[in-house]
Amino acid sequence: MARRPISADIPETAFPETGHNHGSCETTLLERASRVFETKGMKLTDLRKRVLEEIAASHEALGAYEILARLSNKGPRLAPISVYRAIDALHEAGLVHRLESRNAFFACHAAHAPERDQVILSCEKCGRVAEIGGEEVFAAMRVVVEKAQFEARRIVTEVSGTCASCRVGH
Ligand SMILES: [Zn+2]
Ligand SMILES: [Zn+2]
Ligand SMILES: [Zn+2]
Missing domain, CATH: 3.30.1490.190 (Ferric-uptake regulator, C-terminal dimerisarion domain)
Incomplete structure (x- = not known):
């Protein structure tokens, strides 16, 4: 079998252009989130949704503590453990990934198979x-x-x- 060149399915740039319509990235991800949780028989609870919105607000990675701080700035204080659990649920659902080298989380905007390398x-x-x-x-x-x-x-x-x-x- 002929080997595909390594670059075969890698787009020219994996990063969206600066100034792209990020609102549509967020909407697409939130819609996907409702579907994914429904399929799993789980709920996209209000907290899970808010945590996802916080992570999805940019293409940057956020640490768990940063997510907690941002949410707490916007409303009543939240128990860290409940925020960490919400992050875990989103992570398990493949909606956010962990950037291991910085122990931070970023939103998955690429709707790929969950087990993709x-x-x-x-x-x-x-x-x-x-x-x-x-x-x-x-x-x-x-x-x-x-x-x-x-x-x-x-x-x-x-x-x-x-x-x-x-x-x-x-
Ligand atoms: Zn850059
Ligand atoms: Zn975007
Ligand atoms: Zn992904």
Whole structure:
């Protein structure tokens, strides 16, 4: 079988253009959230929705504490544990992902299969995070890991650097 070139399904830039209509990113994600929770027989509770809205407000990653602080600024104080549980539920539902290197969460705007092998790109300048399919990268990782007679449970690939928008004019 002919090998697909690595760049075959990677878009020109995984990051949306600055100044894009982010409102539509948010609406799409919230609609997806209602569907996902309904399918799971779970509720998109008011708190889960508010937490998701907070994370989805940008393409940046937010720490759990930051999410809690932002929500508390807008209304009555919330118990940290309930906010952390809401984040967990959203994370499990695949609506937000964890940026492991910063222990922060970012919204999934890419409606991909839940088990897709992901390469996470994190821009050091604008703080935005994007995800791309990394099938070939993970396949290569598994080969290397198996050679070492190690059984992989989870592979994390995160790349930090500069997105195309941030490189313009530099
Ligand atoms: Zn957007
Ligand atoms: Zn995603
Ligand atoms: Zn950037």
